[in-house]
Amino acid sequence: xxxxxxxxxxxxxxxxxxxxxxxxxxxxxxxxxxxxxxxxxxxxxxxxxxxxxxxxxxxxxxxxxxxxxxxxxxxxxxxxxxxxxxxxxxxxxxxxxxxxxxxxxxxxxxxxxxxxxxxxxxxxxxxxxxxxxxxxxxxxxxxxxxxxxxxxxxxxxxxxxxxxxxxxxxxxxxxxxxxxxxxxxxxxxxxxxxxxxxxxxxxxxxxxxxxxxxxxxxxxxxxxxxxxxxxxxxxxxxxxxxxxxxxxxxxxxxxxxxxxxxxxxxxxxxxxxxxxxxxxx
Amino acid sequence: xxxxxxxxxxxxxxxxxxxxxxxxxxxxxxxxxxxxxxxxxxxxxxxxxxxxxxxxxxxxxxxxxxxxxxxxxxxxxxxxxxxxxxxxxxxxxxxxxxxxxxxxxxxxxxxxxxxxxxxxxxxxxxxxxxxxxxxxxxxxxxxxxxxxxxxxxxxxxxxxxxxxxxxxxxxxxxxxxxxxxxxxxxxxxxxxxxxxxxxxxxxxxxxxxxxxxxxxxxxxxxxxxxxx
Ligand SMILES: Nc1ncnc2c1ncn2[C@@H]1O[C@H](COP(=O)(O)OP(=O)(O)O)[C@@H](O)[C@H]1O
Ligand SMILES: [Mg+2]
Numbered sequence: 052x053x054x055x056x057x058x059x060x061x062x063x064x065x066x067x068x069x070x071x072x073x074x075x076x077x078x079x080x081x082x083x084x085x086x087x088x089x090x091x092x093x094x095x096x097x098x099x100x101x102x103x104x105x106x107x108x109x110x111x112x113x114x115x116x117x118x119x120x121x122x123x124x125x126x127x128x129x130x131x132x133x134x135x136x137x138x139x140x141x142x143x144x145x146x147x148x149x150x151x152x153x154x155x156x157x158x159x160x161x162x163x164x165x166x167x168x169x170x171x172x173x174x175x176x177x178x179x180x181x182x183x184x185x186x187x188x189x190x191x192x193x194x195x196x197x198x199x200x201x202x203x204x205x206x207x208x209x210x211x212x213x214x215x216x217x218x219x220x221x222x223x224x225x226x227x228x229x230x231x232x233x234x235x236x237x238x239x240x241x242x243x244x245x246x247x248x249x250x251x252x253x254x255x256x257x258x259x260x261x262x263x264x265x266x267x268x269x270x271x272x273x274x275x276x277x278x279x280x281x282x283x284x285x286x287x288x289x290x291x292x293x294x295x296x297x298x299x300x301x302x303x304x305x306x307x308x309x310x311x312x313x314x315x316x317x318x319x320x321x322x323x324x325x326x327x328x329x330x331x332x
Numbered sequence: 333x334x335x336x337x338x339x340x341x342x343x344x345x346x347x348x349x350x351x352x353x354x355x356x357x358x359x360x361x362x363x364x365x366x367x368x369x370x371x372x373x374x375x376x377x378x379x380x381x382x383x384x385x386x387x388x389x390x391x392x393x394x395x396x397x398x399x400x401x402x403x404x405x406x407x408x409x410x411x412x413x414x415x416x417x418x419x420x421x422x423x424x425x426x427x428x429x430x431x432x433x434x435x436x437x438x439x440x441x442x443x444x445x446x447x448x449x450x451x452x453x454x455x456x457x458x459x460x461x462x463x464x465x466x467x468x469x470x471x472x473x474x475x476x477x478x479x480x481x482x483x484x485x486x487x488x489x490x491x492x493x494x495x496x497x498x499x500x501x502x503x504x505x506x507x508x509x510x511x512x513x514x515x516x517x518x519x520x521x522x523x524x525x526x527x528x529x530x531x532x533x534x535x536x537x538x539x540x541x542x543x544x545x546x547x548x549x550x551x552x553x554x555x556x557x558x559x560x
Contacts, residue, residue: 058524061462063455064497065528070449072416155351251389252432255419256445256492274434277478 106153109209114310117210117218123318124206130325131198139328140194143321147201162208166200337401338362339500339531340369340386345395347378347385355381357556358395363500368522368532370542373552379535380427382552383502386533387424388415400499420449423493427504427535429486433477438469438488441477445496459495467491468517482509490518501525503534507541519544 112120127143134140151159174193181189207215340363347356355378363369371379384390386397388409397404400421402414409415426432435441442463446456464470467487472480477488486509493501501522507515522532522545532545542549551559 058466058520060466060521060524060528061459063459064462064494064525065530066497070417070420070497072413072420072449248426248428248431252426253434255387255389255424256432256448256496274478 106150106155106158108150108153111310112209112314114308115314116306116308116311117215118306119311119314120206120210121215121218123314124202126318126322127202128199130322131195131202134325134329136328136330137191137194139325140191140198142324142328143202144194144198147198147205150205151201158208162201162204166197166204169200170194170197336365338364338398339367339400340533341396341398342382342386343396343398345382345385345392345397347381347390347392349381354556356385356392359552359556359558360395361550361558363531363533365531366526366529368526368534368545368547369550370545370547371533371535371550371552372537372542373535374554377552377554378556379552380504383424383504383533383535387422387502388418420445420496421499422502423496423498423500424502425486425489425493425504425506427508429482429489432489432492433485436476437474438477438480439464439473441488442491442495445492449496459497463491463495466494466517466521468514483511483514486510487514487518490521494521498530500531500533503532505535505537507536507538515541 131140131143151162154162170193173196174189177189177192181187340361342362343360345356345359346354348354357378359378359382361369361371371382373379381390385392386399386404388404391404391406399418402408402418404418408418433441435444439460442460443456446459451459461470464473467490469484469487469491472484472488477485480488486506490503490506506518506522510518519541522534526532526545532547534541534545534547536542541547553559
């Protein structure tokens with residue numbers, strides 16, 4: 052390879068014979084690893100948040116300061132898990148599903164799939180209780196988990212991570228806690244993206260039979276892990292270079308806007324419902 | 333006039349990520365056999381998106397995409413055999429090279445494609461050796477791709493798709509981050525590849541790459557349209 056300007060290409064590269072792929076059991080990668088990494092991308096924070104609201108409901112909720120939404124979410128989660136009367140849980144589930152139905156189909160899938168999987172797993176875990184004489188336990192558990200996860204994912208997938216972080220500020224958490232959360236959220240998002248890109252790259256190059264299935268699988272997992280690790284390291288270096296002194300400034304956002312008041316009224320109404328159904332009123 | 337059928341044909345293609353974020357607006361261009369085309373334009377104008385669309389990673393909202401005489405749509409991509417044949421014939425190198433390297437060593441990385449194609453191990457070895465020689469990366473054979481420098485990684489990423497002997501190479505900013513010598517290697521290779529009758533579509537910000545491979549320029553503007 053002396054003179055690059057007059058390269059002689061190997062004959063196989065310029066030959067004209069067509070490659071005919073054979074059908075094979077290549078399903079392995081496609082079905083397993085790709086699905087696994089695909090799941091990871093479901094958890095991407097702010098996945099739907101490229102400067103647009105996914106639905107009317109999200110646009111309306113988008114006007115509510117994020118910290119108010121986080122507080123509201125917390126209240127809802129506590130109520131859902133504390134409710135002894137399943138009516139309240141079903142009410143929340145109905146609300147969540149209505150909000151979800153207003154989103155475009157891909158957003159619904161992204162939100163529903165991890166929630167449904169988690170719900171199915173928790174139902175399985177409760178099967179022994181059913182055998183021990185509480186036949187409705189698995190269903191109750193599954194419904195609770197489904198509702199809670201839909202609530203959480205509804206917020207995390209529709210709000211960019213930087214707004215989530217800014218919202219934490221309003222809770223007067225210490226700078227260190229916010230920094231850690233910020234880095235963790237960002238990493239999760241980057242990891243989701245990395246997994247997606249690797250998945251695509253593999254799909255593009257999987258043009259035939261994958262003879263060593265486990266190796267490719269391990270490769271993807273390994274690179275994702277390395278990537279996360281390196282990213283954390285590079286980020287801390289970059290922060291040091293830019294004069295990071297241990298103080299982490301996050302601009303706080305305004306809290307009591309009109310839409311926040313409407314939102315809080317809605318939450319208050321839900322809490323009243325909860326108390327009423329639990330027989331405390 | 334009986335022109336040969338174009339290798340790539342984007343016909344009034346529009347695409348947006350989600351509802352609002354338009355990335356391609358009524359984009360049309362083509363690449364002829366034995367032609368090199370360079371897609372130029374400011375950051376964010378939709379160059380990478382155009383490449384993703386013609387590789388079947390995204391699907392056009394409207395308009396049609398044809399590559400090597402086949403319509404690139406959901407149907408093609410869901411047909412396992414057709415999709416495999418398509419991916420062998422169209423070599424795509426991502427803008428961010430490390431997102432497409434996942435094997436333990438550079439040698440295995442380059443061998444991945446040929447092995448997938450079911451070639452004999454001698455043939456695989458021959459191809460790997462040839463490609464490594466072309467891209468001047470033989471000394472990296474046993475290194476882990478993940479720990480290479482950015483420029484080395486980029487050359488490896490290109491070598492990985494070249495080893496599948498594609499008919500069309502689609503490269504997203506192939507010379508960004510390369511030193512002069514590596515740039516020469518890549519440019520020299522692309523020139524010979526085109527001279528051998530194959531087609532190349534690159535996006536780039538480097539005018540010298542355009543000149544070096546004698547590419548026809550298709551320019552996009554920040555409104556995601558092709559400027560005529
Ligand atoms: N995954 C994505 N989701 C949403 N928007 C995206 C995504 N990727 C790119 N975009 C947007 O699409 C537009 C075109 O991007 P891209 O094709 O990467 O530009 P270029 O490669 O020309 O710099 C940009 O405005 C970018 O912000
Ligand atoms: Mg780009």
